[in-house]
Amino acid sequence: GESVGLHLPTLSVQEGDNSIINCAYSNSASDYFIWYKQESGKGPQFIIDIRSNMDKRQGQRVTVLLNKTVKHLSLQIAATQPGDSAVYFCAEIPNQAGTALIFGKGTTLSVSS
C-alpha cells in the first residue's frame, strides 16, 4: 500500500550543526504534510507543516521543503541543539475529511555537545 517513508533511521550531528532529515512519500493524493518530533515516552509534538501548494515553509530554526515532482519532504534544523535529540516523523494527510495521518518510519536524531 501507499505509505510515507524516511531515508535514514538515524542521524548523528554535533551541537551547532545544521541537520537535514529526509522523507519520501508515495500518495500523490496527499496535500498536507506535517513533521512531528517525538521524545521518549511522549506523544508526537507538532513542529511544522506544509501544504502541497507550497514548496518551502520556515519556522523558528526549522524549514520544511516539499518537492512534489519527486515526492520528497525534508526538515532542516538550524543550529541543532541537544534538546533537539528525538525521533522525527513525517506524516501525510490525504485530501479527505476525517482521514488519519500516515506516518513514516522515523529518524532518530542524536545531538552531541
Place this chain on the structure above:
Amino acid sequence: GAVVSQHPSWVICKSGTSVKIECRSLDFQATTMFWYRQFPKQSLMLMATSNEGSKATYEQGVEKDKFLINHASLTLSTLTVTSAHPEDSSFYICSARDRAGLGTEAFFGQGTRLTVV
C-alpha cells in the same frame, strides 16, 4: 494550540484483565479521533478511526472485539483493551483533528504506556 488529554499515562495490568484509556479534546470539538499503537523503535500504526456517535472503523488486522472504541461525545473517545495479554503491551496514542477537518493538523495525546504482566 489545541490540547488533547490522554489518561492514564501509564498502566500495568494482569493478563486477562481489561484496561480503559481515555482521550479528550480539551478546547475543540473532534468529530473524529484516531487511535494509534506504537511498539519500541517503530512508527505509529493506525489502529482505528473513532467517529462520534457511530461505530469505529478498524484497520486491517486489528481485532474490533479486543480493542473496543467508544466515541460518545465530540470531546471524548475511549479505547478498552479487553482480556489483555503481554503481546498487547505497547504505547497507545490518540489523536484528534478539529471539526473543520480538511487541511488541519492533528493533535496528539501524551500517550499511554500499557504493560501487561
